Amino acid sequence: MKNLIFIIPSIILIVAIIVARRLMRNARTQKLRATPLPDEWIKFIENNVPLYKTMPQDLKTQLGGLIQVFLAGKKFEGCAGLEITDEIRVTIAAQACMLLLNRKTGFFPKLRTILVYPGAYVANQTSRQGFIEIEGPSTRLGESWQNGPVVLAWDNVKHGAWNIEDGHNVVMHEFAHQLDQEDGSADGAPILENHSCYGPWAGILSEEYQALQSKTKGRNRSVLDSYGATNPAEFFAVATETFFEKPRQMQKKHPELYDELKNYYKLDPAKWK
Numbered sequence: 001m002k003n004l005i006f007i008i009p010s011i012i013l014i015v016a017i018i019v020a021r022r023l024m025r026n027a028r029t030q031k032l033r034a035t036p037l038p039d040e041w042i043k044f045i046e047n048n049v050p051l052y053k054t055m056p057q058d059l060k061t062q063l064g065g066l067i068q069v070f071l072a073g074k075k076f077e078g079c080a081g082l083e084i085t086d087e088i089r090v091t092i093a094a095q096a097c098m099l100l101l102n103r104k105t106g107f108f109p110k111l112r113t114i115l116v117y118p119g120a121y122v123a124n125q126t127s128r129q130g131f132i133e134i135e136g137p138s139t140r141l142g143e144s145w146q147n148g149p150v151v152l153a154w155d156n157v158k159h160g161a162w163n164i165e166d167g168h169n170v171v172m173h174e175f176a177h178q179l180d181q182e183d184g185s186a187d188g189a190p191i192l193e194n195h196s197c198y199g200p201w202a203g204i205l206s207e208e209y210q211a212l213q214s215k216t217k218g219r220n221r222s223v224l225d226s227y228g229a230t231n232p233a234e235f236f237a238v239a240t241e242t243f244f245e246k247p248r249q250m251q252k253k254h255p256e257l258y259d260e261l262k263n264y265y266k267l268d269p270a271k272w273k
Contacts (some may be wrong), residue, residue: 032072033065041067041090048091049161051098051244054272059101066097066107075113082118088154092116095161095171098244099179102266108178113149120153142170144177146186167225167242176240180233188232192264201260208257209235223249244269 037045042064045052052060070093078084092114100107120139141156152170160169179190188205192198208224209232215222216229223246228238242250243261247270251258262268 029069032068035065035068037064037067037090041086044087044090045094048087048158049094051161051164052094054164054269056272059267062101063094063097066100067093070097070107073107074111077113077115079115079117080121082116082154084116088116088157091161092152092157092171095157095169096175099172099175099240099265105179106182108175108182110147110182111150111178115149115151116157117151117153119155121151123151142174144174144181146181146184150174150178164245167223167238167246169241169245172241172244173237176237177233180236186233188236190236190264197263201264204256204260205232205235205239208239208254223253240265247272 052063055063067090071089074093076084076089076092078088082088096108120141122139123143141153143151145151152174156170160166160171177186180186180188183189183191188209189198189201192201209229212222212224212226212235213229216226224235224242225238228235239250239257239261243258243265247258247268250261251270258270
């Protein structure tokens with residue numbers, strides 16, 4: 001009983017501290033979300049991310065707040081001599097935060113650091129052929145680690161953002177992986193709104209993934225890039241790129257897939273200008 005006398009106040013104090021910190025964090029987040037972007041930052045976005053210009057004004061305003069929170073919580077590091085500038089930070093943040101619009105979600109909670117190279121970089125890659133593991137260099141434009149950083153090549157970030165009709169956007173691709181990995185596994189199934197969403201999601205994305213695999217093997221063209229046939233995680237990332245950059249084509253050729261992504265992202269980019 002004497003021990004309880006000391007333990008209970010300690011527990012109450014710990015809980016009070018946790019609640020106070022959470023309230024302070026929420027207040028800071030709300031303040032950041034209400035802070036307009038500097039004019040210089042808006043110019044960076046307009047110049048480097050043409051997709052931004054097609055968005056309705058209410059989404060642009062919302063995106064500005066998301067960018068403020070994102071940049072306050074993530075660390076950028078330049079690699080291979082690249083100096084991190086506001087242009088780099090804002091251009092990457094704008095594209096990443098488009099995946100968060102209209103949704104109740106964290107700001108990629110497992111991500112702390114974004115590493116940026118000036119161009120394509122080389123990393124070691126382990127592959128398996130039967131029972132033999134082969135390790136060798138691999139040239140990359142971006143990658144996403146489940147409990148580590150997102151890595152991006154700056155020249156590809158700019159190129160992918162500038163051409164909004166090619167279906168290739170390395171930032172959206174890698175940050176879609178971050179969304180997919182939030183539940184602890186990279187399987188093409190991010191955390192959905194409720195349990196009833198998982199059945200239709202699994203059925204439609206599985207069917208579309210298998211169809212893309214068949215088209216890729218037969219060397220037939222698709223709105224979706226053939227890299228999406230690699231595995232379900234890559235399919236979700238490729239489908240995300242296509243949803244934002246080729247929305248009308250996806251809606252026409254893959255209406256059920258488009259609707260699933262529209263329900264998940266709470267956006268309808270086919271209606272943007």
